[in-house]
Structure formats: structure tokens, C-alpha cells
Amino acid sequence: MTTSTRDRIIDSAASLIAERGFKRTSVDDVIARAELSGKSHFYHYFRSKDELGLEVLGRQFEGFAERGLAILREPMIEPLERLHLFIDSLVALQTERGFRIGSPFGNLASEMADMHEGFRERLTTVFDRWAKQLQALLWEMRPSLADDVDSARLSRFIIATLEGALMMSKVNRDAEMLRGIAADLKRFVGTHVREGVSST
Amino acid sequence: MTTSTRDRIIDSAASLIAERGFKRTSVDDVIARAELSGKSHFYHYFRSKDELGLEVLGRQFEGFAERGLAILREPMIEPLERLHLFIDSLVALQTERGFRIGSPFGNLASEMADMHEGFRERLTTVFDRWAKQLQALLWEMRPSLADDVDSARLSRFIIATLEGALMMSKVNRDAEMLRGIAADLKRFVGTHVREGVSST
DNA sequence: TGCACTTAGGACCACACGGTCCTATGATCC
DNA sequence: GGATCATAGGACCGTGTGGTCCTAAGTGCA
Numbered sequence: 001m002t003t004s005t006r007d008r009i010i011d012s013a014a015s016l017i018a019e020r021g022f023k024r025t026s027v028d029d030v031i032a033r034a035e036l037s038g039k040s041h042f043y044h045y046f047r048s049k050d051e052l053g054l055e056v057l058g059r060q061f062e063g064f065a066e067r068g069l070a071i072l073r074e075p076m077i078e079p080l081e082r083l084h085l086f087i088d089s090l091v092a093l094q095t096e097r098g099f100r101i102g103s104p105f106g107n108l109a110s111e112m113a114d115m116h117e118g119f120r121e122r123l124t125t126v127f128d129r130w131a132k133q134l135q136a137l138l139w140e141m142r143p144s145l146a147d148d149v150d151s152a153r154l155s156r157f158i159i160a161t162l163e164g165a166l167m168m169s170k171v172n173r174d175a176e177m178l179r180g181i182a183a184d185l186k187r188f189v190g191t192h193v194r195e196g197v198s199s200t
Numbered sequence: 201m202t203t204s205t206r207d208r209i210i211d212s213a214a215s216l217i218a219e220r221g222f223k224r225t226s227v228d229d230v231i232a233r234a235e236l237s238g239k240s241h242f243y244h245y246f247r248s249k250d251e252l253g254l255e256v257l258g259r260q261f262e263g264f265a266e267r268g269l270a271i272l273r274e275p276m277i278e279p280l281e282r283l284h285l286f287i288d289s290l291v292a293l294q295t296e297r298g299f300r301i302g303s304p305f306g307n308l309a310s311e312m313a314d315m316h317e318g319f320r321e322r323l324t325t326v327f328d329r330w331a332k333q334l335q336a337l338l339w340e341m342r343p344s345l346a347d348d349v350d351s352a353r354l355s356r357f358i359i360a361t362l363e364g365a366l367m368m369s370k371v372n373r374d375a376e377m378l379r380g381i382a383a384d385l386k387r388f389v390g391t392h393v394r395e396g397v398s399s400t
Numbered sequence: 401t402g403c404a405c406t407t408a409g410g411a412c413c414a415c416a417c418g419g420t421c422c423t424a425t426g427a428t429c430c
Numbered sequence: 431g432g433a434t435c436a437t438a439g440g441a442c443c444g445t446g447t448g449g450t451c452c453t454a455a456g457t458g459c460a
Contacts, residue, residue, distance in 0.1 A: 026446075157380070
């Protein structure tokens with residue numbers, strides 16, 4: 001068995017949604033890219049377009065959690081360094097793709113959050129899990145962090161700034177601006193590190 | 201002469217777009233809310249829906265620049281205090297509106313930036329002008345800021361974080377999170393203030 | 401052999417949407 | 431009084447879209 005048809009549909013839809021957003025991706029587009037025989041073939045696997053959207057969103061985050069966030073868990077690299085690498089990886093990805101993407105979720109967030117309650121809930125868990133990963137990393141850094149650091153809050157801050165930066169870079173198409181914000185973000189995290197504590 | 205019909209159309213469209221986004225606002229919706237007699241009445245004033253969208257975006261920012269950003273220019277208040285009040289005003293606005301709005305521009309950015317080059321360009325100038333206002337404020341603070349502060353960069357950072365925070369609060373509907381990010385943002389700006397320089 | 405699932409393919413529907421066109425009635429102003 | 435603009439109202443169209451329905455052929459499994 002190669003990839004199942006269902007997976008093929010999801011992959012096709014995912015790439016289309018990444019390119020043009022959810023609303024502007026039609027079922028017919030998906031059928032064409034997945035090389036299905038027709039509508040009935042599609043509706044054999046999904047009850048509605050929304051169901052497909054939810055599934056794609058889920059997979060999208062699985063991928064992000066496994067690949068994108070993986071570096072946050074890398075045990076052989078120091079926590080702070082890992083965070084820096086993670087930030088850099090997002091910047092690099094966005095730059096590579098010509099600033100077309102924004103964030104995988106930021107886009108979907110604005111697009112879907114208010115149209116469909118199911119989407120919104122899914123998105124909250126996405127951000128929650130992302131925040132949890134960052135919190136875990138900050139927890140590891142604990143010995144070198146100032147005592148009053150609220151890691152839950154700081155992790156939200158990091159995500160918000162990254163999302164905002166990606167969104168703005170999508171509008172501005174400016175690599176420099178994106179790098180600047182990323183650098184400032186690192187700097188901000190740095191201000192939470194206690195002085196006189198070396199990291200290695 | 202009360203408000204002209206053209207203005208009435210723009211106002212109606214603006215409120216609809218704020219509620220549901222541009223794509224999900226149909227010309228018929230606008231006609232209904234503006235109480236026009238029909239399609240031809242609308243097309244008497246606008247050549248297309250896109251032309252209307254551009255106009256609304258323009259007005260939206262005029263309003264934001266005049267009212268929302270006004271506090272940044274308030275001469276009787278200290279610069280840093282002004283910045284704090286500005287941040288608080290965005291938080292308050294978003295909270296009042298039940299986290300439905302996000303940012304007036306962040307929404308449009310994700311929605312329109314990749315669909316229409318004209319929209320994207322307009323959005324860049326919007327963010328540029330916003331950034332300029334913040335830069336002017338930071339310039340006023342200059343005496344009390346550290347020497348290496350890059351005000352252009354910092355102003356972009358502030359905007360990105362605010363936009364990201366508003367977007368996330370739209371997904372999470374969490375007032376606490378929004379306040380936390382706002383507080384951290386103030387704190388970050390604070391780290392650029394030279395020590396031993398009192399502000400008044 | 402027979403059942404269940406998958407692929408194939410096409411006809412069809414209802415609806416929303418942006419946009420055009422045409423006619424007719426007031427109002428305003430030179 | 432004629433030209434121009436604003437309001438009124440409705441018919442109409444092309445297109446894209448999500449979704450239904452129906453038929454038929456192939457495939458694997460018990």
C-alpha cells in the first residue's frame with residue numbers, strides 16, 4: 001500500500017491551503033490536485049469541506065510539533081541556544097518562502113477563528129501545546145533565570161511576537177525587519193537571565 | 201446635507217468588514233445596511249467591491265491615526281507614560297469588544313495581503329505610519345534611553361508584539377493572556393531605559 | 401459466490417456573488 | 431427648459447461553489 005487516498009487528499013489540501021488559504025481552496029481544486037475521479041470520490045472520504053479543514057489543521061500542527069518544535073527538545077543543545085535556533089528556523093523558513101506564508105497558524109487563526117467554533121477551539125489547543133513546549137524549555141533554564149520569571153507568560157509573549165512578526169513580514173516582505181524583531185526577541189529573553197550565571 | 205451617500209456606504213462597509221472580514225461581506229450586505237435602493241445605486245459610487253475595500257482600509261487607518269494613535273502625541277504626558285497608555289488602550293478596546301476584532305489591520309493583512317497587490321501596498325504604508333509615530337515618541341525619550349537603542353527596530357517590535365497579542369487573544373478569548381503580554385512589552389521597553397535617569 | 405469497499409464518471413442542484421443593463425422619477429443648477 | 435446627477439427598482443447573467451445522486455466497474459476477502 002502506498003499512501004492511502006485519504007492521506008493523499010489531506011496532503012493535497014494542505015499544500016493548497018498553505019498557498020491560498022482555506023476559503024479560496026475549493027473542493028474541486030483538491031480533487032484536481034489529488035487526482036480523484038470526481039466529487040463523489042472526495043465525499044466518499046469526507047463529509048464536508050469543513051471536516052477536511054479540521055483534519056488538515058490537525059495534521060499541520062502534528063507536523064509542526066514533530067518537526068518545527070523538535071529543536072526545542074533537542075537534549076544535546078543548551079536550552080537558550082535551542083530557543084535561538086528555533087527562532088532562527090522560523091525566520092529562515094519565512095525568508096525561503098518569500099514571505100508568503102505568515103505563520104502556519106496565524107493565517108488560519110484570523111481566517112477561521114470567527115467563522116467556525118470548531119476551528120477556533122482547535123487553534124487554542126495548537127497554541128497551548130506550542131506554549132507548553134516553550135514553558136518546558138524555560139523550566140530547564142530555571143537555574144539561570146531570574147526568580148520572578150513567569151514562564152507561562154513569557155512563552156505566550158514569545159509566540160505572540162513571532163506570530164506578529166511573521167504576519168508583518170508577509171505584508172512588508174522585508175527580511176531585515178523580520179530579523180530585527182527576532183534579534184530583539186532574543187534580547188528580551190536574555191534580560192530574564194540572571195547575571196553572573198554562565199550557561200555551560 | 202447630512203452625511204453623503206458615499207460616506208454612508210463606506211461606514212456601512214467598514215462596520216460589516218470589522219464584523220466578518222472583507223471576503224465575507226457581500227455587496228448586497230453593504231447595500232442593505234446602507235439602505236441603498238439597489239445594485240446600480242451602489243455601482244453609481246464605486247466601480248467595484250475592491251475599490252470600496254481600498255477606500256475603507258484608508259478611512260480605517262485615518263481613524264486609527266487620528267483617534268487611536270492620538271495619545272502617542274499628547275504633549276502634556278510623558279513619552280513613556282504615553283506609550284503605556286497607548287498599549288493599555290488597545291488592550292481595553294479588545295477586551296470591550298469581546299476579543300472579536302483582533303487588530304483592525306492584522307485581520308485585513310492576513311486576509312488581503314496575498315490576494316491583491318493594492319491592498320498589500322496600502323497595508324505597508326499603514327504599518328509604516330504607525331511605526332513612524334512610535335519612532336517619534338522614542339525620539340522624544342532619547343535622553344533617557346540607552347545609546348544603542350534602534351528606534352526604528354524597536355517600534356517594529358512593539359507593533360509586531362501587539363498585533364500578535366491581539367490575534368492570539370482573538371483565538372483564546374483570554375483577557376489575562378493579553379494583559380500579560382502587554383505588561384511584558386512595557387517591561388521590554390523599560391529595559392532600554394538607562395538606569396539612573398528619572399523620567400520627570 | 402457474494403458482500404463490502406474503492407475507484408470512476410458524470411449529471412445535476414441551489415445558492416451566493418460580483419457585476420451589467422435598462423427604465424423611470426425627482427432634484428439641482430445653468 | 432434642458433442637462434446632469436441622485437435615487438429607485440428590478441431583471442438578468444456568468445461563474446464558482448459546496449453538495450447530492452446515480453450508475454457501473456474493479457478488487458479483495460470470507
